[in-house]
Amino acid sequence: MIEARELTKIYKSKKRTVIGVDNVSFRVEKGEIFGIVGYSGAGKSSLLRCMNLLERPTSGTINVDGIDLTKLNSSRLREARLKIGMIFQHFYLINQKTVYGNIAFALKAAGVEQSTVPTRVDELLKRVGLSDKRDAYPAQLSGGQKQRVGIARALANNPRVLLCDEATSALDPTTTKSILQLLQSLNKELGLTIVLITHEMNVVKEICHKMAVMQHGKIVEQGNVYDLFAEPKEELTKEFIENVVSFNVPERTLAQFTGTIAKVVFKGEIAGEGIISDMLQQFSLNGNFLHGAIEYIDGKPLGIFILELQGEAVAVKQALAYIEKRSAEVEVIRDGHSPLN
Numbered sequence: 001m002i003e004a005r006e007l008t009k010i011y012k013s014k015k016r017t018v019i020g021v022d023n024v025s026f027r028v029e030k031g032e033i034f035g036i037v038g039y040s041g042a043g044k045s046s047l048l049r050c051m052n053l054l055e056r057p058t059s060g061t062i063n064v065d066g067i068d069l070t071k072l073n074s075s076r077l078r079e080a081r082l083k084i085g086m087i088f089q090h091f092y093l094i095n096q097k098t099v100y101g102n103i104a105f106a107l108k109a110a111g112v113e114q115s116t117v118p119t120r121v122d123e124l125l126k127r128v129g130l131s132d133k134r135d136a137y138p139a140q141l142s143g144g145q146k147q148r149v150g151i152a153r154a155l156a157n158n159p160r161v162l163l164c165d166e167a168t169s170a171l172d173p174t175t176t177k178s179i180l181q182l183l184q185s186l187n188k189e190l191g192l193t194i195v196l197i198t199h200e201m202n203v204v205k206e207i208c209h210k211m212a213v214m215q216h217g218k219i220v221e222q223g224n225v226y227d228l229f230a231e232p233k234e235e236l237t238k239e240f241i242e243n244v245v246s247f248n249v250p251e252r253t254l255a256q257f258t259g260t261i262a263k264v265v266f267k268g269e270i271a272g273e274g275i276i277s278d279m280l281q282q283f284s285l286n287g288n289f290l291h292g293a294i295e296y297i298d299g300k301p302l303g304i305f306i307l308e309l310q311g312e313a314v315a316v317k318q319a320l321a322y323i324e325k326r327s328a329e330v331e332v333i334r335d336g337h338s339p340l341n
């Protein structure tokens, strides 16, 4: 559906050269929600804007629905862009026009038959749950309602792709949730492919199927959101995940335990606690749970436990190997320092 190949965006001015996007490649399949996460300055906006050629890449290609946008002349590009909607952090509504007027404007700009505009606007308002605000002006709307207008406007031309530029960053957590639910329903019901950029990992955790982590213009890690939560490889990915799923046990608490401390992550439907108690019994170990949580990511459970294991060092090693085989990821946080370990 969307394929970026070796995409690079370099900003050049008289004084300096800045690399916004550095040789980035990725694919987004049809019907996926793809999140790009990174800190400020990582290159997320530059990358997103390259995806509809609001920024022309310095090199590389961007293919949307089988068409390489970098090869199109300006009129064909305008046509292709109608199939790529975009929403923004600051909404960019026209303050002098009502909600109706804002959406009608987008329809008219796309050359929609004048007589069909009122029905189409009403359909779009219903779709985003804003029918009762048809005649309100942007100043009379909350942030969440403004974003709903932004979404209705972006949907005006029946796009196949929706690009979301920090679409919930100006909203409070409850409103963020409702906008994310709306995006998720558009994805499910219309089969809309969504690419969103955000610095908030909870947005990715909430609705994305796949994600990429960006730093210094590069994608440092990408994959299924579930897999990356279960087994992040890069420190930066771990840092983002720990913002929303905290596995940290305070040092003071850790100091009270002398055994081996391990983080154990179970994927899928497996009842982690059952396996852990089997393991303790089988290897004659004592165990303490320091932390335990089941997170639901992309609708699937991920069980995360931090354990202290006390017993013979060899038995601890064997026990961890045993649970590792039972579809768990095991990471030893600290080796034991009790006489038994």
Ligand SMILES: Nc1ncnc2c1ncn2[C@@H]1O[C@H](COP(=O)(O)OP(=O)(O)OP(=O)(O)O)[C@@H](O)[C@H]1O
Pocket: 011, 012, 018, 019, 020, 038, 039, 040, 041, 042, 043, 044, 045, 046, 047, 199
């Ligand atoms: N039009 C521009 N001219 C010059 N440099 C730019 C331009 N746009 C972005 N940059 C630079 O490119 C780099 C990436 O910026 P970008 O805005 O894409 O990052 P970001 O991850 O979206 O950050 P933020 O979340 O703060 O917007 C930064 O160093 C930035 O200063």
